[in-house]
Amino acid sequence: MKQDIFQAISDPTRRAILTLIAIQALTPNAMAEKFDMTRQAVSKHIKVLHECELIKPEHSGREIYYHFNAKKMQEFDHWLAQFRQNWETQFNQLDKLLTTIKEQK
Amino acid sequence: MKQDIFQAISDPTRRAILTLIAIQALTPNAMAEKFDMTRQAVSKHIKVLHECELIKPEHSGREIYYHFNAKKMQEFDHWLAQFRQNWETQFNQLDKLLTTIKEQK
DNA sequence: TATTTGCGCAACTTAAAGGTTGCATATATA
DNA sequence: TATATATGCAACCTTTAAGTTGCGCAAATA
Numbered sequence: 264m265k266q267d268i269f270q271a272i273s274d275p276t277r278r279a280i281l282t283l284i285a286i287q288a289l290t291p292n293a294m295a296e297k298f299d300m301t302r303q304a305v306s307k308h309i310k311v312l313h314e315c316e317l318i319k320p321e322h323s324g325r326e327i328y329y330h331f332n333a334k335k336m337q338e339f340d341h342w343l344a345q346f347r348q349n350w351e352t353q354f355n356q357l358d359k360l361l362t363t364i365k366e367q368k
Numbered sequence: 369m370k371q372d373i374f375q376a377i378s379d380p381t382r383r384a385i386l387t388l389i390a391i392q393a394l395t396p397n398a399m400a401e402k403f404d405m406t407r408q409a410v411s412k413h414i415k416v417l418h419e420c421e422l423i424k425p426e427h428s429g430r431e432i433y434y435h436f437n438a439k440k441m442q443e444f445d446h447w448l449a450q451f452r453q454n455w456e457t458q459f460n461q462l463d464k465l466l467t468t469i470k471e472q473k
Numbered sequence: 474t475a476t477t478t479g480c481g482c483a484a485c486t487t488a489a490a491g492g493t494t495g496c497a498t499a500t501a502t503a
Numbered sequence: 504t505a506t507a508t509a510t511g512c513a514a515c516c517t518t519t520a521a522g523t524t525g526c527g528c529a530a531a532t533a
Binding site for chain 2: 490491492493494495499500501
């Protein structure tokens with residue numbers, strides 16, 4: 264099944280993996296040591312992250328180092344962009360309101 | 369159950385609702401007309417979005433207009449921030465590589 | 474070569490999530 | 504006041520997702 268990037272980051276364990284990976288590439292075993300679950304469980308999360316290209320494997324003998332794919336993470340940024348103007352507007356309106364209250368004093 | 373903002377946006381229907389709401393506040397019925405599902409199904413999505421404060425209700429008689437809460441959406445932006453530096457770095461490295469290749473020609 | 478180690482795949486269990494229908498409540502309108 | 508409309512809540516069904524155990528394969532090592 265083709266994974267969805269939004270669904271991929273909805274899981275807290277996967278978000279933790281991404282945070283780890285963003286600092287340094289790790290093998291599945293290395294990741295599993297950080298979490299209170301079996302290696303296979305972590306491996307399933309890796310599969311999800313890999314399928315939606317949030318991480319990239321680098322083979323080194325029988326070990327696999329997974330790297331963070333920042334480019335893919337930018338898809339969020341693009342999705343968020345549609346709301347960015349929205350919250351800037353809301354804050355400008357808040358500023359106006361605060362200024363008005365100030366002037367009334 | 370306290371809803372998680374990441375889990376809330378993982379659903380495509382809820383993302384569509386947010387996109388609609390960001391432009392204009394809507395009632396549950398108005399939203400339901402946009403989707404191919406029952407009003408109750410949409411209502412459950414509204415409940416999820418409301419519990420994690422991504423939308424805010426405004427009562428008007430027997431109708432309820434739900435507004436987009438941009439401030440809450442910024443939580444994503446903050447989470448993304450930890451990766452932003454990361455992808456900027458990766459792109460700088462790409463720039464360096466391209467420059468090197470150019471110079472070799 | 475025999476054995477250990479790192480990894481992925483498959484089958485299974487359990488919990489959660491998205492959808493439905495039905496019903497209760499509050500407001501608007503005839 | 505009687506009726507229609509807008510909404511939320513509860514019960515139920517079905518699918519999916521997260522976790523487990525067990526197994527097979529490839530690479531490193533004794």
